[in-house]
Amino acid sequence: MMPRNKGRIRRDRKNRILRPGETVRNDGRYQFKYHVSGKPHYAYSWRLEPTDPVPAGRKPGPSLRELEKEISSRFDTLSNFEKSSMTVSELVARYLKAKTGVKYSTRQGYKTVEKLLEAEEFGSRKISEIKTSDAKLFLIMLQQEKGKSYSSIHSIRGVLRPAFQMAVDDDVLLKNPFGFELATVIVNDSVTREAITREQMRKFLSFIQDDAIYAKYYDAVYILFHTGLRISEFCGVTVKDIDLERKTLNVERQLIRTSEMEYRCETTKTAAGKRVIPLTDDVAEKFRNILAERRPPRRELVVDGHYGFLYYDKNGLPCVAMHWQHRFNRMVNQYNDLYRVPLPNVTPHVCRHTYCSNMAKSGMSPKTLQYLMGHSDISVTMNTYTHVRFDDAEEELRRLEDFRKAQSEVERQNAPPLIKAV
16 A cells, blocks of 8 residues: 655645645545555545544544554555465464354354365465455355355355454455355255145154054154254253143253264254243143153263253163154155155154244244244244245135135125115
8 A cells, every 4th residue: 555656745725744645625625545456545534633623514533644544554454464374274263263152063063164174275375365256266166076065155155254354354354255145156056945734744643653663752743843843952851841730841952962972951043042832732742741651761861950851862861863863764764665655854854844834824923933933033934934835825815715705795794785765
């Protein structure tokens, strides 16, 4: 960053000598002209020095000399930084070091990104050399050559963009090369987790209830389909969280197991995830069955001060999401082996999505549904309303038409009789 000096001394109206790059405009404003990579940039102020008064009727602000000092400091930092050898991997490591208090699953995701950058040439490049086109080409390469899914690249960009933004905020970089919209660069090949129909849900539950092996899981699967609980939230439910008299369920934690086989209780996925769910009579009955049949080990594992979980594995340890995922896989495979019309891939999360869709189609208000689902953002809940099929649209239109006809009939019957003019 260098101001251009024309070689002659300039003065302002107070006969003060102006520095290189400084001029006075015809309207009385002071201007400072400087260049970045050959391109001119300008700073303006109604005052030259901090002690100058602000002209009457003009908006106050920093003096020109104060602005010059800020610009000079910023570009001195940038100049020093460009001479350094900080790489993309080192920048990400610095950014993640400042991320404290994150959940275990989030931390594991960060480690995955760090490992990927260590293995790729992009991670060893200096951040001062990274242009927007470099960032785009890197993500395109991950999808087209490395076979990474859209969701994986979304997570990777979710670390790189704020890391580079940190460098911008520290006046280290002028622009964030990852500031573009991801969907404009790579193809979104994500597979939407569709809810199953009410009929599919009914048949699946009926199969589980009648099966000699899987009947013991019927109550749990029914609850997942009729409460919208995240599977980690269901695993974190303890006996103390269930109030069958008031018919409520307290949801305030997730039970997880790390890759090191360590059990942890974490807060819910979002702050809105901590909630009290009212239980319908049928769901309360299912919880009552689970409590009656619950067979905990003689010495229950205490996880971060919590015990009394609902299901345990063969080793006497609380069941986690992985256990239920495997059970669902086996149940769906068994169902599809027996019946001509197969089910799609039903998972615990499909149960949650099915509940949300069913409540939306039943006319529940979005805000109520948002609370029950524990969504922090109403847009997440509202997206459920877009997951409709032709049959759903046809059924809704018929329902509205029937309502309109019934309303017209009521109005006709209540209308006063017509009086003929004599």
